[in-house]
Amino acid sequence: MRTRVIEATVRALMQAETRLPSWVMQRIEEAASLETNPLARSHLHFMLENVRLAEDRSLPICQDTGLPIFHVQMGRDRVLDFSLQDAIAEGVRIATSTIPLRPNTVDPITRKNSGDNTGPGMPDIILDHVDGRSLKITAYPKGAGSENMSLVGMLNPADDPYDFILKTASERAANACPPLFLGIGIGGSFDLAARLAKRALFNMPGSSPQELQLLKRLNNLGIGPMGLGGDTTVLGLKIETAFCHTASLPVAINFQCWANRSATEVIL
Amino acid sequence: MTEFHLRTPLSSADVQELNAGDVVFLSGMIFSARDKAHALMREKGAPISLEGAAIYHCGPLIRGNAVLSAGPTTSGRMARYTEEILARGVRAIIGKGGLPGAPFLNRAVYLAYPGGCGAAAALQLRVMGVHCQELGMAESIWEFEALEFGPMIVAVDSYGKDLFQDVRRSAEKQMTK
Numbered sequence: 334m335r336t337r338v339i340e341a342t343v344r345a346l347m348q349a350e351t352r353l354p355s356w357v358m359q360r361i362e363e364a365a366s367l368e369t370n371p372l373a374r375s376h377l378h379f380m381l382e383n384v385r386l387a388e389d390r391s392l393p394i395c396q397d398t399g400l401p402i403f404h405v406q407m408g409r410d411r412v413l414d415f416s417l418q419d420a421i422a423e424g425v426r427i428a429t430s431t432i433p434l435r436p437n438t439v440d441p442i443t444r445k446n447s448g449d450n451t452g453p454g455m456p457d458i459i460l461d462h463v464d465g466r467s468l469k470i471t472a473y474p475k476g477a478g479s480e481n482m483s484l485v486g487m488l489n490p491a492d493d494p495y496d497f498i499l500k501t502a503s504e505r506a507a508n509a510c511p512p513l514f515l516g517i518g519i520g521g522s523f524d525l526a527a528r529l530a531k532r533a534l535f536n537m538p539g540s541s542p543q544e545l546q547l548l549k550r551l552n553n554l555g556i557g558p559m560g561l562g563g564d565t566t567v568l569g570l571k572i573e574t575a576f577c578h579t580a581s582l583p584v585a586i587n588f589q590c591w592a593n594r595s596a597t598e599v600i601l
Numbered sequence: 602m603t604e605f606h607l608r609t610p611l612s613s614a615d616v617q618e619l620n621a622g623d624v625v626f627l628s629g630m631i632f633s634a635r636d637k638a639h640a641l642m643r644e645k646g647a648p649i650s651l652e653g654a655a656i657y658h659c660g661p662l663i664r665g666n667a668v669l670s671a672g673p674t675t676s677g678r679m680a681r682y683t684e685e686i687l688a689r690g691v692r693a694i695i696g697k698g699g700l701p702g703a704p705f706l707n708r709a710v711y712l713a714y715p716g717g718c719g720a721a722a723a724l725q726l727r728v729m730g731v732h733c734q735e736l737g738m739a740e741s742i743w744e745f746e747a748l749e750f751g752p753m754i755v756a757v758d759s760y761g762k763d764l765f766q767d768v769r770r771s772a773e774k775q776m777t778k
Contacts, residue, residue: 372602372622372754379715379752387670387720396662396670396719396739433669435662435739444637446737478675478697478716503772507765508675508698510716554772559697559716561754562768592717 334600335415338468341598342403342424345472347432348596350398352388357568357593360538364512364565373563377512380558380591394592398434399474401425401456404535408465418458421470422451437477459532468600473534479509479588485527488582494519495547497584502551502567507560510590512568514538515551518585521575526583529573534589538569547572558591568593606749610653611692619710619755621762626751627712630729630744631655631695635674637740639682641733648732648742651689655712655747658696660739662719666728668745670719673697676711695753699765702757711757713764714750725750 365377387394426449482505518529557563609629661671676696683704697716730744756764
């Protein structure tokens with residue numbers, strides 16, 4: 334079983350790094366067909382061409398092959414007699430040398446690179462228990478360009494969370510490789526809001542009236558692909574909420590670049 | 602919006618003919634440098650000649666001598682070094698996300714390469730050498746031969762025009778509507 338987890342991890346990373354989920358490609362294609370700014374349109378077509386090149390040659394779409402982040406959904410009837418963290422880490426090490434991936438993880442203080450994309454706290458595994466016996470492993474390699482622009486705001490309950498999101502996007506979107514996907518967490522605590530925002534990226538895209546209204550307002554900003562102007566600033570967003578303290582309004586925005594990479598492997 | 606096909610080293614005449622919004626394809630030598638390489642050049646000087654050079658904000662993915670993926674990284678992290686790097690004769694900085702425009706006035710341009718397009722960029726670059734490899738793959742200074750590297754957009758020209766700033770200002774105006 335441990336070997337199967339390692340192999341599934343390598344396969345999920347290979348798939349995630351070298352091709353985009355079909356719904357992400359569709360979103361970019363739709364945006365390219367609707368975009369009225371010629372420069373923005375040519376950027377969107379170049380992005381699509383880049384993904385096709387990567388897929389044809391089995392090359393990473395982006396040189397920033399990301400931080401190893403995984404969402405694992407584990408059946409309650411399954412018992413593991415080994416460390417899931419260690420097995421997925423082993424998969425990351427193998428994927429780093431075989432795909433290959435750029436070695437990205439460093440000690441935060443000394444900045445020394447481990448060379449294999451693992452280290453204390455890495456890979457980051459977000460675990461849910463679900464019904465059944467299957468083990469579902471989704472790789473979400475996360476690039477630093479978009480992750481660096483992410484923000485948690487501890488707002489005043491009288492503040493408007495949507496204004497905060499619009500202001501943050503207008504200041505930061507250009508550096509995060511737009512058109513973007515935004516994972517938004519509203520409520521909870523300081524750290525729960527951030528985790529909700531990350532989980533929102535797993536549940537992308539949202540289609541509630543509030544989410545669609547916010548999407549429209551964000552696209553009206555005109556930031557466009559790569560921040561050089563255009564109709565296409567945000568391709569999708571999802572809001573996750575949790576109850577918060579009556580005196581608090583935490584709002585977290587996790588930026589995700591247009592190359593919204595993920596791939597799932599299921600072990601039955 | 603005019604399309605230019607230029608070769609490094611760039612002359613001041615090359616820089617002067619470029620205006621914000623123009624499209625550039627670049628051939629010749631370009632040098633990758635990001636956070637650690639800039640810090641090292643500040644401390645010890647550049648291991649390469651920067652006269653007329655194009656510096657590429659990029660941490661490539663390379664195996665052996667093969668460039669596998671090599672799109673731009675966020676230039677903003679290197680903003681603190683713009684003045685001194687341009688003072689050493691650099692005439693083009695390539696990256697994504699932009700840089701404050703003032704240091705570029707009358708001497709250099711900022712060229713924006715589409716972010717996330719590492720596979721496409723890799724096909725336009727060949728490794729010719731590497732410096733400071735002790736900094737690791739992403740942070741080394743890679744000497745690339747560029748073959749029609751682009752499309753890049755002149756986002757900051759040498760006349761004080763800054764497309765990123767224009768877009769940001771217009772977004773702020775839209776927000777207060």
